[in-house]
Amino acid sequence: MAGTLALAEPFKVGVCYDLSKAYTFATPQVSQAAMDVAKLINMQGGIGGEPVEVIVRDHGNEPQRGIECYSRLSREGVFVFDTLSTPVSLAILPRAMEDGRILMQSLVGRGDAVDGTVFEWVYPVGPTYWGQMANDIRYIKQLHDDDLSDVKIGYIYFDYPFGQEPIEILKTLSQKEGFELLLYPVPLPGSDQSGAWSKMRRDNPDHVISWMLGGAHVVASKEMQRNRIPMDKYISVNWLNEVDIANIGAEAATGLKRGTNVVGGQDVPLRLEIINKLYDEGEGSGPLVNTQDVYYNTGLAMYSIIFEAARRAADLEGMPITAESYKKGLESLENYDANGLMAPITVTAEDHGGGGKTRIEMWDGETWVPQTDWIAAYGEVVWDVVRESSSKYGE
Amino acid sequence: MFYRLSGVYHSSLISDSRMFKVPADRNLAVFLLLIGLAAPFILPSLYLNSYILPWLIWTAAALGLNLVTGWAGQLHLGYAAVMAVGAYSAIHTVRLGVPWEIALIIGGLAASVIGSLFAFAALRVKGLYLALTTLAMQFVMDWVLTHSPTISGGSHASLQAPTLALLGQQITSDAGYYYVALGWCVLVTIFMLNLKRTGLGRALVAVREKDFAAAILGVNSFYYKILAFAASSFIAGVSGALLVATFYFLAAPEQFSVNVSIQVLAMVIVGGLGSIIGSYFGVALILLVPGLVNGLVVTASEELGMQVNVETLAHIPNAVYGALIVIILMIEPLGLGKLYGNIRDYLMTWPFDQLRK
Missing domain, CATH: 3.40.50.2300 (Response regulator)
Structure with a gap:
């Protein structure tokens, strides 16, 4: 042996x-x-x-x-x-x-x-971030009885490729589903978001999808409290963990959601x-x-x-x-x-x-509660973007 | 003993302004060049392409920065942005069907134009204010790259470089890439060695020491500063293009971000301002030592059978590397080039100078 x-x-x-x-x-x-x-x-x-x-x-x-x-x-x-x-x-x-x-x-x-x-x-x-975004939109659609025509969705993101990537898919889906898309770019590393959130208060979107990391979530939560935007509007990309929740405060984070591909x-x-x-x-x-x-x-x-x-x-x-x-x-x-x-x-x-496939989970103050099944929505739309982009490789 | 000085004397200006005044220095340079040429046959491809090749290209780039910072005395915090201009314009030119030779020159010229255009505005201020203005150029360039998919190449802002081809020859082998890098580095080194001996070089030094004193002597300091920026940007542009063509094979904004600018500046400062051999040492220290120390620490902990957390293991090399930079700059604030110079001076007449004592 x-x-x-x-x-x-x-x-x-x-x-x-x-x-x-x-x-x-x-x-x-x-x-x-x-x-x-x-x-x-x-x-x-x-x-x-x-x-x-x-x-x-x-x-x-x-x-x-x-x-x-x-x-x-x-x-x-x-x-x-x-x-x-x-x-x-x-x-x-x-x-x-x-x-x-x-x-x-x-x-x-x-x-x-x-x-x-x-x-x-x-x-x-x-x-992919494209697929994850499509699934987030699918979740919002579900909340509004399959009709997004008079829904406003805000997108707050790091203004560099990581955050810019899903914009194209958002624009396509906004045309397809008829929701109003509002963009709020935030400069790296996300410690200054005051401008974005006070604009958000005036625009008053129904949901805020966030493509940020780490400490930027904590800054966002403070700005949301300052501008009296309820936490349950916030849907984060998968990069939000227990450390971020602890920094926001387990109580204060109640209602916050994130997309994820693993069970929390x-x-x-x-x-x-x-x-x-x-x-x-x-x-x-x-x-x-x-x-x-x-x-x-x-x-x-x-x-x-x-x-x-x-x-x-x-x-x-x-x-x-x-x-x-x-x-x-x-x-x-x-x-x-x-x-x-x-x-x-x-x-x-x-x-x-x-x-x-991803799903949406909500923080209930103590643990993560799944809000959807594992879904992969808008496959055609996502793959159109994928193929359009991959065809440019090696040109 | 090491430097035979017997029979070395200069009786004319021409002879006194030779590139190598002592034959031993020239022999050493030739010897190193021969080793450089033979390297693909001596070294395994891992060392050739993961260490030596990036070292040579970064050295060429650092020499370019040394021209503007070491010779002309102008602090430049946006050097990586200028490299990016060269890299992106060269790649796009090749993608349009232009041969690489011309594309490299266009890349260099584009970098030169942008670099000196910026300097034109920036040179109205001096010292730290100039440094901040060049930093602004870095941020402008970062912004442009991340916000224009046509330049940066779309998905996740990465742009594939076409296969390098020079003189009608496709270059795809490890040795081929290496010789391209070596060729460029040697070219820049020869240019810099000669710079010292020209009126341009002396004018730059005069501007560095005191620009209004230089002006009184009839040296147009603004003109020479712009010239320094243009020449160094050209070197940066070609180096950036070659870095992508022979090493990364793909250009992405992170490869030319602000921390890269700081790194190149660190290479020049640790190496020694205005020192050519120092740039070689400085690049080796800043670029290669972190990886090498990392390898050493990992091997050591495996040999000793220590159960070290991977995270701790990753931070030890950083601490060692930081300490190394501090120690080197404490021993010799003028950098590694001066350290080499000290050793050379000591050995110049050794052991005969010992007899007198």
Whole structure:
């Protein structure tokens, strides 16, 4: 047994993350989840009888160091990468496409990469910001008895690509559904939003969709209180976690909503299993408090998918897993929800995003309450934008 | 012993204004150039393309900034924006079907025009006020890039660079990219080495030391400042274009954001203002040391079997790197170039100077 283990090449994932600069609001939780999932799998006998490994490295959100991480790990036989950083993901993408290595980029990077016919090696499994926005609008439509004709929707966003991306889809849907769209750009890092919110008070939109991160949510909540805008109008992008809720104040945040592709809260089966088998035994990969955060659940979802695909690759094509067989494994995922952890995903050769389902959850003062089922709305509209954008790649 | 000075004397102005006054320096430069040429055969491609290639291009860029900040003494906080102008205009030119050689020059010229146009307005103020004005240029450029999909390339503002081709030859190999970077860096270095020996270089230094004193001597300081901005912007533009063509393969606004401007300035200051060899050292320190220290710390913790949290592990290299910069600037405020100069001066007549003591 020892001999075969020594010869075996374990399945490795290159986790090149920004653990020291801009993305530290989420990377510690996500990387900890990655290591915990790997530990759990290894306790249960690994994949194809061999242990799996996650290699976590810091790139400080610098494209140059991300490329270095990618090249270095590639030489060590890694062919599945995750960056959780848009600039680094963009920098690695041309190389991964050229070298035929898998680039996972859930929730970051260019959204049009869900188009598998163009981006053969890139897998943004999970919702794109376009899909997530379409689902938010679907939710609002549901609130107004399927009629948006005299509804005003405000959109407050960071005025750079992350926040600008969904505007196109909003405009298309506004024409299609007849709602009035009001745009409120906010300069980075979102600490000054007073102008946007006092304008919002005059315009008085029925709902406010927010594409901001971290501390900017807290600033927004203060401005909302100042301008007497009720909290239940606020629908956040998936980047809003327990730390933000604590900073806003659990009481004050009541009624606030967010779109998400993972189940929030701590009663998730996979998390409970990890707490039980790892943390209770003192074997956890980091502090327990990191696991009480929705980004930990996000990480569990991302890495459950990554390892499930490896398991399927081993079942389909046997060991050792190669980039090609791994690709087949990913594309065989059908209605996979990691035991009730996230929106079910179905990855195909055309749709690398897995269907883009999300749901809306509301904070009730103590916990997150789902407001919808897992939905993927306006598929045609979203895919039109995707194809229009992806067709420009490599021109 | 190391620098043979015997027989080295200068009896004419021409001879005294040689690029390398001591043969040993020239031999060292030639030796390094030969190593540079042989590098693809010596080094594994990982080191060649992840370390040496970006180092060379950033050195060329830093030398350009050194021209305006080190030689002409004008603080520039928007250098990355000028690189962006070069990169984007070159890529768009190539996408229109123009060959790369011409596109690179157009990129450089576009950067030069924008850079000096801005300087034209900015040079009405001096010192810190000028620094703030150049910072404004950086923000204007950031805004333009993130708000005009036609320039930035649409989805998530990323623009694919067409395959680099020079002299009718498609360049796709690691060694090919490397030689392009090396060629450009050597070209800029030779330009900078010669700058010291020209009237232009002396005029720039005069402007740096005291611009009205220079004016009294008949040096038109405004003209020379604009010239410095134009020349340095040209170098920035071509470097930016080559950075995308040989290293990133794709241009995105984050690659030319304000923190990149600060980084290039740090390269020049840590390297030494007005020092050419210093720019090489400065870029190595600012660009490569964080990654290298990171690798070392990770290996060390694995070797020692320490159970260190990944987050802590990521922050140790930053602390080490910060401490390194502080220590270096405390030992020698004039930067790494001066540190090298000190060692060279000490070895110049060693061990014979020891005899006298």
